[in-house]
Structure formats: C-alpha cells, structure tokens
Amino acid sequence: MKRIWFFLASALLMLSAAGSRDTIASLDRAMVHAVGIDREDEGYTVTLQVFRPESSGTETQLDAGKANVFVITASAPTVGEAMTLCENRLGEFLFIGHGQVIVLGEGVEPDDPRRLFAYFLSSKESYLGIHLACTEGKASVLLSAELSEGAVAAQNLVNIIERHAENSSSVSCTLLDVLGCGECPAVLPLLRLTKTSDSSEGQDSESGSEPALTVSADGAEAFFRGGKQHLTPEECSVLALFDGQERVNVLRVPTGRGDSAVTVRNGGLRKSVTKEGDRILFSFEPETAVRNDQSLETLFDLAELEEYCRRELQGRCEAFISRFYGDEKTDLLGLCTMVKSRYPQVWLDCGGDAERVLGLCEAGISVKCEIK
Amino acid sequence: MSRISSYQAAALMLCFTVARLIAYRPEGDSLVMAAAAELLACLGMFLVSIPLSKLPSAGGFGGRVMSFAAAGYCLFALTLILADFADAMQYSFPGFYSPGAIILALAAAAAYSASMGLQGCARAACAAVILALLTFALMTLGACEGIDPERLNIAVPDRGGQLSRQLTGAFARSAELPMLLILMRRRTAKPIRAAAVYFAVRALLWCVTLALCASVLGELGGVGEPFWSLAAFAKTSVVERFDALVMLFWTLCTLLSAAALLICFGERLSELLPGLSKYAPAAVILPAVTAYGLIYAGFSRPAAVIPAAASGIGAAAASFCHRRSRV
Numbered sequence: 001m002k003r004i005w006f007f008l009a010s011a012l013l014m015l016s017a018a019g020s021r022d023t024i025a026s027l028d029r030a031m032v033h034a035v036g037i038d039r040e041d042e043g044y045t046v047t048l049q050v051f052r053p054e055s056s057g058t059e060t061q062l063d064a065g066k067a068n069v070f071v072i073t074a075s076a077p078t079v080g081e082a083m084t085l086c087e088n089r090l091g092e093f094l095f096i097g098h099g100q101v102i103v104l105g106e107g108v109e110p111d112d113p114r115r116l117f118a119y120f121l122s123s124k125e126s127y128l129g130i131h132l133a134c135t136e137g138k139a140s141v142l143l144s145a146e147l148s149e150g151a152v153a154a155q156n157l158v159n160i161i162e163r164h165a166e167n168s169s170s171v172s173c174t175l176l177d178v179l180g181c182g183e184c185p186a187v188l189p190l191l192r193l194t195k196t197s198d199s200s201e202g203q204d205s206e207s208g209s210e211p212a213l214t215v216s217a218d219g220a221e222a223f224f225r226g227g228k229q230h231l232t233p234e235e236c237s238v239l240a241l242f243d244g245q246e247r248v249n250v251l252r253v254p255t256g257r258g259d260s261a262v263t264v265r266n267g268g269l270r271k272s273v274t275k276e277g278d279r280i281l282f283s284f285e286p287e288t289a290v291r292n293d294q295s296l297e298t299l300f301d302l303a304e305l306e307e308y309c310r311r312e313l314q315g316r317c318e319a320f321i322s323r324f325y326g327d328e329k330t331d332l333l334g335l336c337t338m339v340k341s342r343y344p345q346v347w348l349d350c351g352g353d354a355e356r357v358l359g360l361c362e363a364g365i366s367v368k369c370e371i372k
Numbered sequence: 373m374s375r376i377s378s379y380q381a382a383a384l385m386l387c388f389t390v391a392r393l394i395a396y397r398p399e400g401d402s403l404v405m406a407a408a409a410e411l412l413a414c415l416g417m418f419l420v421s422i423p424l425s426k427l428p429s430a431g432g433f434g435g436r437v438m439s440f441a442a443a444g445y446c447l448f449a450l451t452l453i454l455a456d457f458a459d460a461m462q463y464s465f466p467g468f469y470s471p472g473a474i475i476l477a478l479a480a481a482a483a484y485s486a487s488m489g490l491q492g493c494a495r496a497a498c499a500a501v502i503l504a505l506l507t508f509a510l511m512t513l514g515a516c517e518g519i520d521p522e523r524l525n526i527a528v529p530d531r532g533g534q535l536s537r538q539l540t541g542a543f544a545r546s547a548e549l550p551m552l553l554i555l556m557r558r559r560t561a562k563p564i565r566a567a568a569v570y571f572a573v574r575a576l577l578w579c580v581t582l583a584l585c586a587s588v589l590g591e592l593g594g595v596g597e598p599f600w601s602l603a604a605f606a607k608t609s610v611v612e613r614f615d616a617l618v619m620l621f622w623t624l625c626t627l628l629s630a631a632a633l634l635i636c637f638g639e640r641l642s643e644l645l646p647g648l649s650k651y652a653p654a655a656v657i658l659p660a661v662t663a664y665g666l667i668y669a670g671f672s673r674p675a676a677v678i679p680a681a682a683s684g685i686g687a688a689a690a691s692f693c694h695r696r697s698r699v
Contacts, residue, residue, distance in 0.1 A: 009476070009480040010477045010480035010484065097613070121596075124615065128604045128605040176589065176605055180588075180589050180590025181591070337520075337522045338522050340525040340527040341521075341524060341527075344527035347527040348527055348529060
C-alpha cells in the first residue's frame with residue numbers, strides 16, 4: 001500500500017477537523033485583562049476590563065475619551081453564566097489567557113474557590129498565576145474608575161500589588177495559591193480606590209470636574225471558612241518574613257532630631273519543629289539585614305540601630321502570634337501544612353481538623369537583625 | 373533482520389511513559405503515594421524483565437500461540453492508546469475537536485510512521501524524548517518559584533489502598549514492557565540494558581514530576597490532570613505558556629507509541645501469515661474503529677486497564693509455551 005495515502009488521510013482529517021470556535025486567533029477575540037466579581041442577591045455580577053488593541057498608543061491606558069479599554073458588566077446566578085452573558089453582549093469570544101488580575105468585591109469570599117473560580121479552572125486558556133485581590137465596596141467601581149493621568153490599567157494594578165508586596169505593606173496572591181491552599185486561609189491584598197490630595201483640587205471643584213483617583217494596596221484580608229479578618233500593613237510585614245521572597249521592610253527609626261526611614265531586607269528563615277508529648281513546638285528564626293551606607297553611619301549608632309530594628313520586628317511578630325494563634329486561631333503561617341508534612345499521623349489522629357491540630361501547636365518567633 | 377540499540381529501544385518505550393505522564397489523572401489520590409507506587413513498580417518490573425529476557429524464542433505450535441496472543445495484544449493496546457488519547461483530548465479540551473477525527477488522524481499518522489520501519493521510529497523517538505525532557509526541565513525552572521516542600525506529605529487516610537491502587541495502575545499501564553520482552557527481543561541489542569535504562573529514567577521522571585506537581589499545586593494536584601495544571605502555571609521569560617509545547621510532545625510520543633505497536637503487530641503477523649506483513653499498517657483500521665466505538669459508548673478508563681493488564685500477562689504466559697526455536 002502506498003504510504004502517501006496514510007499521510008493524505010491524516011492531513012485531510014486534520015484540515016477538516018479545524019474550524020471550531022477555539023481556532024479563532026486570539027487577536028480576533030476580546031482580550032480580557034481584568035475580571036471583577038461582586039456578590040448580588042441573586043448571584044454574581046461580573047465586570048470585565050477588555051483591552052482594545054486598535055486603540056493602543058494613546059497617552060493614557062485608561063482614557064474614556066479614546067476608549068482603548070472597554071468595561072462590560074453582566075449579572076447571573078453563577079460566575080460562569082455571567083461570563084457567557086458578557087461574551088454574548090460583546091459579540092466576540094473571550095480570551096482570558098492574558099488576564100492580569102481578578103478582583104473580588106465586598107461580600108465575595110473565596111472559601112469555596114473551586115466553585116467560585118470554576119469557569120477559570122475549566123478553561124485551558126487560564127493562567128493559574130493570575131493575581132487575586134479584594135476591594136472594599138464593588139469591584140465594578142474599581143475596574144470602571146477613571147483613574148488619574150499616567151496611572152493604571154489592569155497591568156499597573158498588578159504592578160501596584162507587587163510593589164506593595166515587595167515593600168511588605170501588603171501581600172501577593174495568585175489563583176493557584178487560593179486553589180491549592182487547602183486548610184490554610186487565603187490571604188488577598190486589599191485594594192482601595194482613593195482620591196489624590198492635589199493642590200489644584202480647589203480649582204477642580206470650582207470647575208466641577210471629578211477629583212483624581214488612584215489605587216493603593218493597603219493591608220490584606222484573610223479569608224477562611226466562617227469569616228474573614230483584616231491584616232494591617234505591619235501584620236503583612238510579618239507574613240513577608242515567612243514568604244521566602246526578596247522583601248523589604250521600611251521602619252521608622254527615631255534619631256536625635258526626628259525620625260528617619262531605614263530599609264530592612266528579609267533574608268532566610270530557619271525553622272525547627274519538635275514534638276514534646278502531645279505538643280508540637282514551632283520555632284522560627286527569620287533573618288533580616290540592614291545594608292550599611294553613609295546615611296546610617298552619620299545618623300545612628302549602628303549597634304543601637306540593629307537592636308532597635310530587631311525589637312521592632314520582634315514586637316510585630318509577637319503581636320501577630322498573640323492575635324492569630326492566641327485569640328483567633330487562624331493559621332496564617334501554614335503550621336497545619338507543616339504538621340501534615342512532618343507528623344502525618346498526628347494530622348490523621350485529629351481527623352484532619354485544623355482547629356484541633358492548632359490546639360496542639362505552639363509557635364515562637366525570634367527575629368535576627370544585623371547590619372551588613 | 374536489522375537491530376536497534378538499547379538506548380533507542382529505551383527511547384521508544386519512554387515515549388509511552390511521556391504520553392502517559394502528561395495525561396495522568398490521580399483521581400483524588402496523593403501524588404506522593406503515586407510516586408512511591410511508580411518507584412516500586414519500576415523496580416518490580418525490572419526484576420521480572422531479567423529472567424523473561426532470557427527466554428528462548430518459541431517455535432512450533434507454542435510459538436504460533438504466542439505470536440497470535442502477541443498480535444492480539446498489540447492491537448488491543450493500540451486501541452486503548454487511540455481511545456485514551458481522544459478521551460484525554462475531550463477531557464482537557466472539550467468541544468475543540470471531534471474524537472473520531474482525532475482517532476482517525478492519529479491512526480493514519482501512526483500507520484505512516486510505522487511504514488518507515490523500526491529503526492526510523494526509534495531514531496525519531498530518541499529526538500522526541502530528548503526534546504521532551506528538555507522542555508520538562510525548562511518547565512521545572514518556570515515553576516520553581518512556587519515550590520513549597522512542606523506540601524509533600526503522606527497524611528492521607530487510606531495510604532495502603534492508594535498505594536495498591538496506584539501500583540495496580542502502574543503495572544496495567546506498562547504496555548511497553550511485554551512489548552519489549554516478548555515482541556522486540558530479537559530486534560533489540562542487549563534488551564536488559566534497554567530495560568535498565570528505561571526503568572531508571574521512567575522512575576526518575578515520574579518521581580520528579582509528581583513531586584514537583586505536589587509541591588507547586590498543593591491540593592489542586594490531586595484533581596484533574598496535574599501536568600497540564602503545572603504547564604498552565606509555569607512561566608519563563610523565553611516561554612510564557614507551555615501548553616502548546618506539551619501538546620506537541622504528547623501528540624508526538626503517542627504517535628510513536630502507536631507506530632511501535634503497529635510494527636510489532638506486523639512482525640507477529642509475518643510469523644503467523646508470511647507475506648501479509650506488508651499490510652500490517654492497514655490493520656490500524658480495526659483498532660481505530662474500535663477506539664471510536666469505545667469513545668462513542670462512553671469509554672471508561674479504569675474498566676479498560678484491567679483487560680489491558682490481563683492481556684499483557686496472557687501474552688507473557690504464552691511465551692512459556694516454547695518449543696525448540698526455529699530461528
């Protein structure tokens with residue numbers, strides 16, 4: 001038999017099987033950059049920020065006058081149905097592979113993330129590293145806001161979250177973190193829409209124009225089954241010590257003539273876990289460092305500065321432990337995960353109940369700080 | 373009869389492993405237990421392969437029985453590979469392509485590849501496996517930021533049950549082992565070395581990949597297809613999405629696996645009915661039709677691996693019915 005027949009059969013079948021909806025080029029689809037999810041009485045409201053490449057090249061990335069970012073909203077009992085409604089109204093297939101951020105409005109809690117994000121899980125285009133954030137009020141307001149000149153579209157929202165996380169005043173959270181966290185709470189950065197305090201604000205109010213708006217990531221929200229808790233920027237800085245990423249803390253240190261800012265860089269984290277009887281003892285030693293430069297030598301006594309920074313961070317850690325592992329039993333440091341890994345039988349004996357396991361745990365943090 | 377080297381034979385068998393790993397579904401079981409089961413399975417099968425590889429070739433009536441069983445096994449395994457691939461495509465990309473078109477296109481491409489002969493397929497398999505392993509290494513680099521070793525645990529309630537389930541699946545999915553030992557012994561130089569290289573690489577690949585999936589994906593690793601989830605997360609500055617590359621190697625390895633089975637079928641056919649072996653590539657029609665029928669009837673993967681395991685054991689048992697070799 002001629003081999004060419006097999007080749008032709010295979011090629012013809014492949015050509016004839018093409019033409020399904022997903023062979024449409026991504027440039028011919030609506031490129032969704034940001035998704036907002038709000039809770040309504042009857043279900044969810046989904047807001048999509050869609051990028052229009054034909055309008056790119058303008059001075060601002062979000063400019064109502066030039067319409068290079070298009071915002072569309074739809075409501076339905078589930079997120080998946082709302083996304084389909086958006087697609088119908090746009091008249092184009094959605095491409096979510098380039099999504100930058102998903103913003104959850106007040107009232108939307110990711111305590112059942114696989115149900116909430118089922119639409120994204122079912123699509124092979126989804127990027128699991130898409131950022132997640134929450135906001136006070138409506139996510140639709142955040143995504144629809146006319147932001148000040150030179151500021152943000154969805155990509156810059158991500159940059160703002162990442163900068164806040166790097167400076168330890170907030171956290172960074174992705175879709176994979178929420179889906180894979182198991183018993184641990186999901187910690188999302190909290191985005192706030194604020195008006196900029198501008199010297200020309202008086203003139204703006206006289207002319208009747210809207211005040212300028214900007215976005216900041218101010219602390220975080222920890223979601224767990226049964227509720228949520230707010231984390232201040234200082235508490236986020238404690239989480240950053242356990243992140244394993246390159247993070248910095250900016251501390252306010254008093255000098256003889258006023259306060260000065262000192263940058264403390266996070267280093268490694270030593271941890272030891274021991275079992276004494278029924279108790280499981282965790283000991284963490286985060287290592288931090290202050291890079292020596294001329295300003296430090298002229299403003300501070302280096303030994304005193306080192307001790308001050310260590311005490312400041314130690315105080316934050318102790319307050320963190322007292323709040324989340326004393327009163328409220330919220331496992332933000334992943335102690336349950338460590339118990340599952342190192343003492344699986346203890347986990348099984350507790351029936352996988354995180355509260356029971358936390359009752360057996362004691363955590364202590366001892367911060368080290370040195371000037372290098 | 374020309375031979376292939378032991379490394380080429382190992383590469384051909386690794387095509388089966390790569391294709392299976394990409395479409396692997398733990399179905400709720402722990403990935404750590406699955407890795408442990410795979411390690412045990414590789415060790416056990418390697419130890420079994422040593423005496424089996426020393427069996428003389430069978431002749432006479434026993435030899436014909438073995439050839440018949442082996443030919444039937446090849447077609448059965450080919451049917452499962454075609455159906456499995458189409459089923460996995462339907463699971464991963466619902467509504468993208470018609471399963472019938474997938475099966476027929478793959479079957480035709482496998483027949484075309486098989487018509488090039490064993491040496492051609494083996495050389496292609498070497499290139500495919502090396503490129504696939506390089507891609508996996510790049511994917512590991514892209515996902516290393518999300519690695520958390522604390523997520524590796526065996527805190528599952530039914531450890532023994534999960535281990536035995538995964539072990540059974542690992543044996544049942546090893547279609548390439550009887551293919552090597554019984555069907556390709558005469559065409560492979562140093563089959564024991566081929567088996568050693570193959571099982572070592574297979575164990576390493578499975579253990580590293582499953583450990584990576586468990587440490588990056590966490591609870592998400594136990595559902596769906598963890599390899600695709602990992603590909604959807606890994607990101608480098610050179611390759612932002614690994615889905616297309618993974619699809620390429622998955623298709624290529626499945627194609628070469630199917631081609632290898634067709635070649636083995638052709639060789640067994642030539643022992644049973646000399647002169648008809650040149651029509652062996654056309655025999656792809658029967659498994660292709662059967663595979664489409666399985667998909668249409670609601671193909672159930674767990675129900676199919678048991679007959680696959682039974683047929684593999686049957687083919688191995690038939691090899692013990694040997695007479696004095698005529699070759």
